[in-house]
Amino acid sequence: MKIVSVVLPTYNEKANVARTIEKVLEQEKNLPGWEIHIIVADDIRTSDGTEEIVRKLLANQRIHFIKTEPGLGVGLIEGHRYALQKLRPDVLAQLDADGQVVPDVLVKLVKTIEDGYSLAIGSRFVSGGKNQLALVRRIFSLGASVFYRALVGPWDIKEVTNSARAFTPELFKKINLDRLPWKEKTFIVQPAFLHEAILAGAKYKEVPLIFRNRLEGYSKNKVFNYTYDVITYSLDVRLHMSGVNFPFFRLAGRAKTLVKFSLVGAVGTAVDFFFYKVFINYLGLNPATSKGFSTEIAIINNFMLNNYWTFRYRKTKTNAWQKLGIFNLVSMGGLVMAVLIVKFLHIYYGDGSINLFGRSVAYNNFFFFATIPPVMLWNFTVNHFITWRHNDD
Ligand SMILES: Nc1nc2c(ncn2[C@@H]2O[C@H](COP(=O)(O)OP(=O)(O)OP(=O)(O)O)[C@@H](O)[C@H]2O)c(=O)[nH]1
Ligand SMILES: [Mg+2]
Structure with a gap:
C-alpha cells in the first residue's frame, strides 16, 4: 500500500x-x-x-x-x-x-x-x-x-x-x-x-x-494583510530576480502597522478636509475655527478605524472608551498644533487665493495641508507609545 x-x-x-x-x-x-x-x-x-x-x-x-x-x-x-x-x-x-x-x-x-x-x-x-x-x-x-x-x-x-x-x-x-x-x-x-x-x-x-x-x-484570512503580503513578496522576488538583494518583504512586514496607520490618516484627512471646507464655505466659520471642528470629527473617525483595524489585535489594559479618551487627549495636541498653524498662516497671509492651472484656489486650502506632516508625526508617535501600547501581561 x-x-x-x-x-x-x-x-x-x-x-x-x-x-x-x-x-x-x-x-x-x-x-x-x-x-x-x-x-x-x-x-x-x-x-x-x-x-x-x-x-x-x-x-x-x-x-x-x-x-x-x-x-x-x-x-x-x-x-x-x-x-x-x-x-x-x-x-x-x-x-x-x-x-x-x-x-x-x-x-x-x-x-x-x-x-x-x-x-x-x-x-x-x-x-x-x-x-x-x-x-x-x-x-x-x-x-x-x-x-x-x-x-x-x-x-x-x-x-x-x-x-x-x-x-x-x-x-x-x-x-x-x-x-x-x-x-x-x-x-x-x-x-x-x-x-x-x-x-x-x-x-x-x-x-x-x-x-x-x-x-x-x-x-482567519485577513484580506488586507494578505494583499499587502502578496504585493510586497512579489516585489521582493522581482527585485531579487533583477539582481537587487534588498530585503523588501521583511522590511515592509515591519512597516505594516505604520502603513495601516497612514492609510487611516489619509482617510481621516479626507474627512477633515471635507468638513473644513463645508464649515468655511457653508457656515461661514473662519479657517482656524473650522479646523478645530473638522479635526475633532476626523479624530473620532480615525479612532474607530484604528481601534477596529490598525491596532485591532493589540492586547491592552484599557477598554474602548478609555482608549477613545486617551486618543482624544493625545490627538488634542495635534488639534491644538493644527489650529495654531492655520491661525498663524491665516493672520500672516489673509484670505486671498491664487491661480493654479487656470483655477482659483483659496489660501485656506494650503493652510490645511501645511498641518498634515507635523500632526501626523505627532499622532503616530503618541498613539504608538501610549494609546495602543503593547501589554502582554
Ligand atoms: N495551525 C494554524 N492553522 C491555521 C492558521 N490560520 C488558518 N489556519 C487553518 O487554515 C485553514 C484556512 O484558514 P481559513 O481561516 O479557513 O482561511 P480561508 O479559507 O482563506 O478563509 P475563509 O474563506 O473565510 O474560510 C483552516 O483550516 C484554518 O483553521 C494558523 O495561524 N495556524
Ligand atoms: Mg477557510
Missing part, C-alpha cells in the same frame, strides 16, 4: 474538524492502493476545544495530532515534517480543515502525482474549478493571482492563494525553507511555497478545485 499524508492545519475549527477528517478519509474508496493518513496541525493559540475533539478520534491509527506554533505556514510545514518522520509517505498533501474544499480534490491531487508530476495544485481558475466566495474574496484571489503571476510567474499557474496541494517528498526536501517565509502569521506561505517549489524544479499541474464558503466557524 502506498501512503498519502494529508495535513489539516487548524486554528479554532471545532465545528468543522471532525467532519472534514471523516470526509477526507472517505476518499480512500476512490484511491485504490492508497492509505490516507491525516495530520491535524493545531495552532497553540486554539482555544475552542478543537484539540479535545481530535484527541477523541486518535484511537483511529490513521489520525495524528500535533500542536504547532502560531501561523498557517508553521502548521503546514511542521505537519509535513511530522509526516515524513513518522509515516514515510509517498505523497504529501494538504487541505483546509474547515470543509471549504470539496474533498474529492484529494483524489485528483494524488492521481496527478501518480501520473509523474511532483506538484499538484488545486485551482479554482482552471476548467471545472469554482470560486464560490463573496465578491471581495473573489476579487482578492483573482487580483493576487494576476499580480503574482505577472511579477513572479510562471504565468501558466493560475491559482496561487490556496492550500489544496500535493507534492512528492523529494520536492518538499529540496525546498529552501530558509528563504520561504513560512513562519509569517499571514497566508503568504501559499504563494511563496509555490515560488520555492518552482525554484526547486517542480513539475507541476493544476487540477480543478471547488472552493465554497467555510461550513462554520470564522475566517
Whole structure:
C-alpha cells in the first residue's frame, strides 16, 4: 500500500474538524492502493476545544495530532515534517480543515502525482474549478493571482492563494525553507511555497478545485494583510530576480502597522478636509475655527478605524472608551498644533487665493495641508507609545 499524508492545519475549527477528517478519509474508496493518513496541525493559540475533539478520534491509527506554533505556514510545514518522520509517505498533501474544499480534490491531487508530476495544485481558475466566495474574496484571489503571476510567474499557474496541494517528498526536501517565509502569521506561505517549489524544479499541474464558503466557524484570512503580503513578496522576488538583494518583504512586514496607520490618516484627512471646507464655505466659520471642528470629527473617525483595524489585535489594559479618551487627549495636541498653524498662516497671509492651472484656489486650502506632516508625526508617535501600547501581561 502506498501512503498519502494529508495535513489539516487548524486554528479554532471545532465545528468543522471532525467532519472534514471523516470526509477526507472517505476518499480512500476512490484511491485504490492508497492509505490516507491525516495530520491535524493545531495552532497553540486554539482555544475552542478543537484539540479535545481530535484527541477523541486518535484511537483511529490513521489520525495524528500535533500542536504547532502560531501561523498557517508553521502548521503546514511542521505537519509535513511530522509526516515524513513518522509515516514515510509517498505523497504529501494538504487541505483546509474547515470543509471549504470539496474533498474529492484529494483524489485528483494524488492521481496527478501518480501520473509523474511532483506538484499538484488545486485551482479554482482552471476548467471545472469554482470560486464560490463573496465578491471581495473573489476579487482578492483573482487580483493576487494576476499580480503574482505577472511579477513572479510562471504565468501558466493560475491559482496561487490556496492550500489544496500535493507534492512528492523529494520536492518538499529540496525546498529552501530558509528563504520561504513560512513562519509569517499571514497566508503568504501559499504563494511563496509555490515560488520555492518552482525554484526547486517542480513539475507541476493544476487540477480543478471547488472552493465554497467555510461550513462554520470564522475566517482567519485577513484580506488586507494578505494583499499587502502578496504585493510586497512579489516585489521582493522581482527585485531579487533583477539582481537587487534588498530585503523588501521583511522590511515592509515591519512597516505594516505604520502603513495601516497612514492609510487611516489619509482617510481621516479626507474627512477633515471635507468638513473644513463645508464649515468655511457653508457656515461661514473662519479657517482656524473650522479646523478645530473638522479635526475633532476626523479624530473620532480615525479612532474607530484604528481601534477596529490598525491596532485591532493589540492586547491592552484599557477598554474602548478609555482608549477613545486617551486618543482624544493625545490627538488634542495635534488639534491644538493644527489650529495654531492655520491661525498663524491665516493672520500672516489673509484670505486671498491664487491661480493654479487656470483655477482659483483659496489660501485656506494650503493652510490645511501645511498641518498634515507635523500632526501626523505627532499622532503616530503618541498613539504608538501610549494609546495602543503593547501589554502582554
Ligand atoms: N495551525 C494554524 N492553522 C491555521 C492558521 N490560520 C488558518 N489556519 C487553518 O487554515 C485553514 C484556512 O484558514 P481559513 O481561516 O479557513 O482561511 P480561508 O479559507 O482563506 O478563509 P475563509 O474563506 O473565510 O474560510 C483552516 O483550516 C484554518 O483553521 C494558523 O495561524 N495556524
Ligand atoms: Mg477557510
